[in-house]
Amino acid sequence: MNQVHNLDAAFALIPEPWQPHRLASVNDYDVKVARLRGEFVWHAHPETDELFLVIEGRLTIQLRDGDVELGPRDVFVVPRGVEHCPKADEDALVVMVEPQGTVNTGDRPGERTAELRELADEV
Amino acid sequence: MNQVHNLDAAFALIPEPWQPHRLASVNDYDVKVARLRGEFVWHAHPETDELFLVIEGRLTIQLRDGDVELGPRDVFVVPRGVEHCPKADEDALVVMVEPQGTVNTGDRPGERTAELRELADEV
Numbered sequence: 001m002n003q004v005h006n007l008d009a010a011f012a013l014i015p016e017p018w019q020p021h022r023l024a025s026v027n028d029y030d031v032k033v034a035r036l037r038g039e040f041v042w043h044a045h046p047e048t049d050e051l052f053l054v055i056e057g058r059l060t061i062q063l064r065d066g067d068v069e070l071g072p073r074d075v076f077v078v079p080r081g082v083e084h085c086p087k088a089d090e091d092a093l094v095v096m097v098e099p100q101g102t103v104n105t106g107d108r109p110g111e112r113t114a115e116l117r118e119l120a121d122e123v
Numbered sequence: 124m125n126q127v128h129n130l131d132a133a134f135a136l137i138p139e140p141w142q143p144h145r146l147a148s149v150n151d152y153d154v155k156v157a158r159l160r161g162e163f164v165w166h167a168h169p170e171t172d173e174l175f176l177v178i179e180g181r182l183t184i185q186l187r188d189g190d191v192e193l194g195p196r197d198v199f200v201v202p203r204g205v206e207h208c209p210k211a212d213e214d215a216l217v218v219m220v221e222p223q224g225t226v227n228t229g230d231r232p233g234e235r236t237a238e239l240r241e242l243a244d245e246v
Binding site: 002003004005006007008023024025026027029031048049050051053055063065066068069070073074075076077080095097098099 | 125126127128129130131146147148149150152154171172173174176178186188189191192193196197198199200203218220221222
């Protein structure tokens with residue numbers, strides 16, 4: 001099945017913020033999409049780097065040593081173990097790349113922890 | 124070093140087609156960027172899937188069982204071991220995700236084999 005995944009179609013199916021959806025997989029890595037709005041929680045991923053690619057909107061990745069500001073087509077990798085807290089005043093549409101099984105809240109499980117969702121087959 | 128990588132800035136530094144450049148790494152995976160124009164060579168990657176995300180332009184990924192047509196914000200994963208041959212009538216600007224060490228021509232080394240280049244630090 002030679003399936004093409006379209007980012008715009010994917011984001012159109014994701015109304016709620018902070019809910020990661022799997023767009024595709026590369027071996028044992030997931031390429032996820034999410035809509036980010038508001039402020040997340042401070043957390044780290046002790047076992048993995050985490051890549052953010054902003055497709056639309058603006059995203060601030062707060063780090064303990066300062067903020068990283070991202071706009072469309074900007075890429076930032078949060079190194080493994082580094083505490084961060086994403087924040088977006090308006091909707092930011094982002095792609096994330098990380099190993100399968102990476103949990104959105106990393107080492108801070110709680111009410112913001114969200115199970116990865118699958119996108120509809122046609123996206 | 125909290126470095127932001129911008130896709131537009133990266134592509135602006137890449138004039139030659141089919142030359143992969145490393146934009147960023149996520150653990151032992153590379154996120155590469157390349158300008159594609161013309162037709163590549165048929166090859167497969169026996170050991171890994173290969174993800175293509177088109178940022179600008181149009182890309183055809185020829186497979187033995189048909190062509191896959193990609194436009195902006197389209198994602199396609201060539202499964203490991205599947206023969207493919209990318210083709211672009213005009214410049215296509217693409218992001219690729221694959222494990223470090225993946226060679227562009229896979230199982231068909233030859234004159235189109237290109238060593239991965241590093242992008243300038245400021246991109």
